[in-house]
Amino acid sequence: VLVADIRGFTTLSEQVNIRILTKMMNSWFHQVSDIIFENHGVVDKFIGDSVFARWETEVAESVTAQQALNAAVLIHKVTEDINKAFPEVDNVSIGVGINTGAASMGIGIDNTALGDAVNTAFRLENATKVLKKDIVMSESTYKHLPEYIWQNCKQHIRVKGKRDTLRICGLNFKQAEDLIQELSQASQAS
Numbered sequence: 001v002l003v004a005d006i007r008g009f010t011t012l013s014e015q016v017n018i019r020i021l022t023k024m025m026n027s028w029f030h031q032v033s034d035i036i037f038e039n040h041g042v043v044d045k046f047i048g049d050s051v052f053a054r055w056e057t058e059v060a061e062s063v064t065a066q067q068a069l070n071a072a073v074l075i076h077k078v079t080e081d082i083n084k085a086f087p088e089v090d091n092v093s094i095g096v097g098i099n100t101g102a103a104s105m106g107i108g109i110d111n112t113a114l115g116d117a118v119n120t121a122f123r124l125e126n127a128t129k130v131l132k133k134d135i136v137m138s139e140s141t142y143k144h145l146p147e148y149i150w151q152n153c154k155q156h157i158r159v160k161g162k163r164d165t166l167r168i169c170g171l172n173f174k175q176a177e178d179l180i181q182e183l184s185q186a187s188q189a190s
Helices: 009-015 018-038 061-085 116-131 173-189
Strands: 002-006 042-047 050-054 094-098 104-107 112-114 135-138 154-157 166-171
Touching (some): 002 018, 002 061, 002 116, 018 042, 018 050, 018 061, 050 061, 050 116, 061 094, 061 135, 061 173, 094 116, 116 135, 116 154, 116 166, 166 173
Parallel strands (some): 094 135
Antiparallel strands (some): 002 050, 002 094, 042 050, 104 112
């Protein structure tokens, strides 16, 4: 599960003309949808200024973890492009939470996913602000990536609603982009 949220959107929505804001968000939503699809994910829904996407594990979890991480990096790039395309908007940025786990599918009218795995992804996205990281992945995700990716960034955090602490790995977008490049080169060499 991936949750990407635009930081400071309430302030942004107060400061930017609604027409410009609508045009900007429509562009962001369309581009983010394409990124999720191109990385073999499904947009579960857009919630205000965030996207909630999921990968169904018909393939190895190591593949879906890489796809979600790659999608996070590409969503960041789209967000940077939004800043260039809409100079009236002041430095839009995102935070991304990524978690792996079981969820109930096809719930309610909008056929959403729900469960602890989904809730945790939302909590991890929120933790990006506190930890001052761009991406926060749970252990259930990062353990499916090569150890060199996460061996130096592991830590424990406590999140709202969870009894136990979570083991996480926090990255900035540049680190994640470099790791995706390394993984891509390694798979091409194989």
